[in-house]
Every structure is written in structure tokens, then in C-alpha cells.
Amino acid sequence: MTDGPRDSDRHRITGFSNPTVKFLRSLRDKKHRRRAGKFLAEGLRLLTDALETGRVPEMLVMATERAPHPLLRTLEQEVIRAGGLVVETSDEILSKITGKSNPQAVAGVFAEFDTSLAAIDRHSADIWLVAQALRDPGNLGTMLRTGDAVGAGGLILLDDCTDPFAVEAVRASMGAIFTQRIARARWDEFLPWLRGDGEGGGQLVAASLRDAVPYRGAPYRAPCFVMVGNESQGLPEEYEAACDLRVTMPMRGRADSLNAAMAAAVLAYEVLDTLERA
Structure with missing residues (x-):
């Protein structure tokens, strides 16, 4: 038994042309969000709020040079426990994904809610x-x-x-x-x-x-x-x-x-x- 997520639980992405990066970037477009039924949220506080309401990201994307934080550790554990994917990548690629020049150190992919x-x-x-x-x-x-x-x-x-x-x-x-x-x-x-x-x-x-x-x-x-x-x-x-x-x-x-x-x-x-x- 381990005390937390292992390096082997994380997938490292280093290239801008990676299919996962392309998919994540596509979620900034309404047409692609609707087609996938997914959306992107960024920031440790926001993702922690989601977790407290029972919503676990299907995919967690973290900056390689992130500062350690107990809330991030808990979030990572919950994603892995739920069978989700944990990805590590550079600040530059995370910036491309979120569309921000100074992105948060973490982002998550969630299934869209029932809006009927x-x-x-x-x-x-x-x-x-x-x-x-x-x-x-x-x-x-x-x-x-x-x-x-x-x-x-x-x-x-x-x-x-x-x-x-x-x-x-x-x-x-x-x-x-x-x-x-x-x-x-x-x-x-x-x-x-x-x-x-x-x-x-x-x-x-x-x-x-x-x-x-x-x-x-x-x-x-x-x-x-x-x-x-x-x-x-x-x-x-x-x-x-x-x-x-x-x-x-x-x-x-x-x-x-x-x-x-x-x-x-x-x-x-x-x-x-x-x-x-x-």
C-alpha cells in the first residue's frame, strides 16, 4: 500500500501535438464541448470545490513544476480512485490548453451536467x-x-x-x-x-x-x-x-x-x- 499517488500513476506529455493536448484545447470551443459532453475547469480551489460537491474530474492535468499541496494530493488520489487519468505537462502546454498566459498549476475535465x-x-x-x-x-x-x-x-x-x-x-x-x-x-x-x-x-x-x-x-x-x-x-x-x-x-x-x-x-x-x- 502506498501513501499517495505514484509517478507510475501519472502520464507525462511533452509535445504540443499530443492527441490529449489537442482534445483538451478543443474543449475551449463550444462545438467540440457539446460533441464531447465535457468541459474544462482550472485552479486548485475550483477543483476542490467540485470535489466537495461530489464531482471528480475525469482527467486531471498538472504542471510539472507545481508546488506541492495537500489539497492537490487529495484531488489526485480521488481521480485515480475513480479510474480517471492524471497528466503531467509543462507550463507552456498548460497555457495552450487553458488559453491563459499565466495558467493555474492544475486543470480538470468534467462531464457536462444535465441541464434540462x-x-x-x-x-x-x-x-x-x-x-x-x-x-x-x-x-x-x-x-x-x-x-x-x-x-x-x-x-x-x-x-x-x-x-x-x-x-x-x-x-x-x-x-x-x-x-x-x-x-x-x-x-x-x-x-x-x-x-x-x-x-x-x-x-x-x-x-x-x-x-x-x-x-x-x-x-x-x-x-x-x-x-x-x-x-x-x-x-x-x-x-x-x-x-x-x-x-x-x-x-x-x-x-x-x-x-x-x-x-x-x-x-x-x-x-x-x-x-x-x-
Whole structure:
């Protein structure tokens, strides 16, 4: 019995043309991610967060000149125990894989999650976040972090949103992609699902100027679905009209609106405060 992973448990890659390197690089492209059903995550903290939620990388890629760390040792052990592949390679090759000039010392490959609405129990959390046609992966990652912070159930992506499994979105989520449920749907699928099947539907809330009430003190109720729209276009009028509650936030300066992810955060914390006081 050994105290930890042995050198023989690791596969050394030294060439940029190695098929494994080509595969890992391909995961930066949405088409290839969808085809493989895999995505790439980087950083020891993020991979440790994944492990704590029960998700073990199918492949672990480590820089040869990495600093020893007990969390990395545990991660490597769990990957080997699960029958995964552990790869060692240079900083230069790891940089090519992640697309960063200063990559983290470790990255992992995970199977994409089930992102169907059917996989979500809307009554499992009091707050959910919803984004329609969100285009920026940084905003998507921020919304996942906000959801984690307020104890939301997850993030539902409507219509043509940016890919939640893009390297940039995963990085921006700071590990929240592993703690939050993610679903993808079209509007005409989401609305009937939200309204329920006899067990009571969710409350749909959006920031709006149409027949809106102040966001503070508004009558939020669980499960509350906080919806934001596209960064430049906002929500379509039809979507706003379908909301149970439209709220407005004061703009004291020259700006006429908040960033989409920031608006979701402000509303989510107000909803959290209201529900906790109820």
C-alpha cells in the first residue's frame, strides 16, 4: 500500500501535438464541448470545490513544476480512485490548453451536467435566478456566484445564452458552477414549467419600468424566480408582461440601468431579506 499517488500513476506529455493536448484545447470551443459532453475547469480551489460537491474530474492535468499541496494530493488520489487519468505537462502546454498566459498549476475535465428543466425541482429552493439571452460569460459566472451567495437553487438560461461550460464562464463562477443547478430552455418551455403542475407555480420577478413597484418592500414570495435580460436589449416586452411582479430600482446618477448581473444580485438580496423576514 502506498501513501499517495505514484509517478507510475501519472502520464507525462511533452509535445504540443499530443492527441490529449489537442482534445483538451478543443474543449475551449463550444462545438467540440457539446460533441464531447465535457468541459474544462482550472485552479486548485475550483477543483476542490467540485470535489466537495461530489464531482471528480475525469482527467486531471498538472504542471510539472507545481508546488506541492495537500489539497492537490487529495484531488489526485480521488481521480485515480475513480479510474480517471492524471497528466503531467509543462507550463507552456498548460497555457495552450487553458488559453491563459499565466495558467493555474492544475486543470480538470468534467462531464457536462444535465441541464434540462426536468432535472430541477423548483420547490427545492426559495430563490432562483433566470437569464434571458445573456451573452457575456463573465456575467453568467457572476450570476452563478450570486446564486451561491444567496442560497439560490440555481440559474436557468433562456433562449440563446452564452455557454455556461465555456472556460471563461467556469472561471468567472469561482466554483459556483458546481454548487448551482443549471438549466437551459426556450421561453415557451420555461413558462409552462414555471406555472406548475397543480403543486403551485413559481413567482416570476423582473426589473422593469412597465407598471413597476419599488423593489424594496415588494411582495416577493417563494419560490421566487428573479429574471434579467440581455445586456444591451433587456427583456422582450412579452417576457415582462408575463411576470407576476415588476420592480424598479432607483438610478441616482447618469446611468439609466445596472449591469445585468449586478441587477440580479441587488434583486436577489432584497428577495432573500424579504423571505427571511416573512
